[in-house]
Amino acid sequence: MLLIELNAAVGDMLSYNTDRSVQETNIDFAQENRSILAQARTFGLRIPFKRPAITIVDFSVEVPVKGDTFDLSYAPLVLRGAQVIGGGQSFETIDEIDFSSPFNVSGLTNRIILPNIDNNGNIVSYTLTKERL
Structure with a gap:
């Protein structure tokens, strides 16, 4: 008896999922937005929408020398x-x-300090670079 009920439950779930799949392919009965948009694209309609994007950017700033290091008061x-x-x-x-901080919000170091040297070998300024997402 248990095996018959199990087969009936599996058959019911398969029928439900098959019906939902077929329903989403018909534009009159589709319930999910992505199904309707996919059908519109299939028929050649171009749908403009914003695409989220992430990139890594290096921000650099040049700060003057203060003694034997850079002047943190100029760090933006x-x-x-x-x-x-x-x-x-x-x-x-x-x-x-x-x-002014060598760390990012997560506590990881992300500051690069490069000295800018003139023709005489003197450090005239520093370039601070931070990487952000």
């Missing part, structure tokens, strides 16, 4: 929501970028 703070454009796309920062 780039606020959350700053927008940059690259490759025809506009990107927005999701966190603040603090050049």
